[in-house]
Amino acid sequence: MVPPRKRRAKTAIHPRREFILGIVSNLPAEITVPGEDALTVLTRHVSLDMTACNAAILARMDSPVALIPQLAAHIVAAGGKRLRPVLTLASARLCGYAGGLRHVNLAACVEFIHTATLLHDDVVDESQLRRGLASANAVFGNKASVLVGDFLFARAFQLMVADGSLDVLRILSAAAATIAEGEVLQLVTQNDLTTTEDRYLDVIKGKTAALFAAACEVGAVVADRPEPEAVALRNYGMHLGIAFQLVDDALDYAADQATLGKTVGDDFREGKVTLPVLAAYAGSDETGRAFWRRTIEDSEQTEADLDEAMRLMAETGAIRITLDRAAAFAGRAKADLAIFPDSDLRSALMGVADYTVSRVR
C-alpha cells in the first residue's frame, strides 16, 4: 500500500518582509524546516508574492452578481496547493524579475484559468468531491458551475489585457485552447482500450501540462529574458505537468480517499483510459483483459470491481510502470533547468519535480 502523502505544514516560518510601493520582494528562504516537502519549500521562496497573488485572486473574482464570488470562493478560496501560480511566481523570480507586480497578476490569471477548467471538469465528470470538499457542481449545480467557469475564464483574459503584453496573451490563450483540446480528446478516448500511450500522452499534455508550461513560460516573459530561458521554463513546466498527471492517474487507483481529497476510483467508474489502465490491460492474461473490456469498454461495473482493478494493477505492475514514466519526466524537468545558474530557488524548482513523484511512493 502506498503511504499517505505528506500534508503541507499549516504555518510556515514567517519570512522577513519588504513590501514597499507595490514592490514585493521575497527574501531567500534560507531556513529549512525538518520534514518540509519540496512544494512547501518552493512556496516559501515566493511567500510574499503568493500573499499578494491570493489577494489579487480574491479581489478580481468579485462581481455585483453575488453568486459568482460565492461559487468562486467555494473553489478558489478553499485553497488547494496553488501549484500553478507558485510556478509563475518562482519562474519570474528565477529569471530575476523585479519589475513590480506583473508576475503576481499573471499568476492570478493562471489560477483563474485553472479554476475555470476545474469547474467545467467537475461538471463533465459529474464529480462530487474536490479537494476533500463537496464539488461546486454538487453544491451550486451544474448550470452555475458552467457559467461561473466562463466568468473566471473571461476575467482571466481581462487581467491579461490589463497587463498589456501580447506575448503573455498569446501564450495563455494558446494554452487555454490546448487545454480544451486535451479535454475533448480525453472524452473521445473514454472507454476505448485501443488508445495508444502516445494518444494518452496527448491527452495529459493538453489537459494538464499545457497550463504548467504556460505558467512557467510567462515568468520568463515578464522578466524579459531571452528565448532560450523562456523555452527552458516552458519545457520544465511541460515535463513537470506530465509527471504530475501521471502520478494523479496512478493515485486514482492507489491512494486512500482521505489522502486524495477526491473520490478514489473516479477514473475507473468513468471509463477513463489512463496509463495505469493501458499498462494493466497490456499486462493482463485473457481473463484480466475480459475484465477490463467489461468494466472500461462496456461500462459494466459492480461494487467489487474497483478492488479487482486495483489488484490487477498491482499484479501487472501497472502503477509501478506509470510512476516510472512519471519519474522519467520529472528527471527531464530537472534537466531543463540546467540553463540557469545554481541557486536555492532553482534547487527548490528541481525539488518540486522530485516531490511530484515522491508524494505517492
Added chain:
Amino acid sequence: MVPPRKRRAKTAIHPRREFILGIVSNLPAEITVPGEDALTVLTRHVSLDMTACNAAILARMDSPVALIPQLAAHIVAAGGKRLRPVLTLASARLCGYAGGLRHVNLAACVEFIHTATLLHDDVVDESQLRRGLASANAVFGNKASVLVGDFLFARAFQLMVADGSLDVLRILSAAAATIAEGEVLQLVTQNDLTTTEDRYLDVIKGKTAALFAAACEVGAVVADRPEPEAVALRNYGMHLGIAFQLVDDALDYAADQATLGKTVGDDFREGKVTLPVLAAYAGSDETGRAFWRRTIEDSEQTEADLDEAMRLMAETGAIRITLDRAAAFAGRAKADLAIFPDSDLRSALMGVADYTVSRVR
C-alpha cells in the same frame, strides 16, 4: 396570432467583386429586392466581407481533435443569421474601414464567442432544439458541448491576439465577462417573480446586448475612429441588443414553433422571469397571479399551462407591453447613429433596428 417571420432570401443578387491582395471591398448594394427584409439588405452591404468571414470561421474552428470541428460545424456551419459578425463588418464599413481583413477576423471572433455561449446556454437550459435543428448537446452530449464551447472561446482570444489590438481585446474580454454575469444573474432570477424590470434589463443587457455592443464598437476601433463614433456604435449595439432580446422573450410565448426554430415555451418551462411574465403577473387578477406563482415560482406545470400562460399574456397585454419596450429601444438604437452622415449603409443599420421589432408584428 403573430404572422410568421419572413425568411431570409436564399440567394441574394450577386454583387460586383473586388477582391485583390487580401483587400475585400463591398460595393454599394444599390439594387433593392422587393420584399427583402432589412437584415438581408444589411447583410448584402457586407456580402463579400461576410463570405471572407465565413471562410475564416470554418478555417479557424479546425483542430486535430476531430470532434471539435464536427461539433462546431453542427452549430456554426448550420448557419443562423450571423447577425453579430454582420454588425462588426457593417460598423467597420460605416466608419470607412479599408485597411485589410482585420474586421473580418474580428467578426469571426465575435461569432466564436457567441457560438461558445450558445453551446453553454443549451447545456444550462437543457434545450433540445437550436435553429430548427437538434441542439449540439442533444446530438453530442453535454460534456462535449461544454468543452467545445471552451475551445471556441479560447480560439476567439487567440484570433484577437493575432489581430494585436489591446483595445479590441479589452472590449471583447469585458463583453465575455459581462455575458457570463448576465447568464448567472438570469439563473439567480429564475423562478423569482419579485424580480424587477430593471433587474431583468440587467440580465438581457448582459447575456445578449453586451456582445451586440462590443461587436459594433470593434468596428469603430479597427477603423481608428475617434471616441464619439465608437461610443455611438457601442450604444447602437447595446440598444439593438436589448430590443432583440425583448422580442425574443416575447416570441417564446407568441410564435409558432416552425417559425421560431426553437421549442416554444422553453422560457416558461424553465421558469425564466422575462418581461412578458413580469407584465402578465403585474396585470393579472388574483387567480392569474396564483397561476404564475404555481407555474413559475413553484415550477408546477401541466401540459395545458402553456396555453393558459399565452392566454393570460394576451389578456393582460404583456406581449404588447414587451414589444412596445422593444420598439422604444430600437428607436434609441436608430438615434445613436445620428452622429454618422446619411448613407445607404447607415439606413441599412437603422433598418435592422426596425426589423428586429417588426419580425414579430
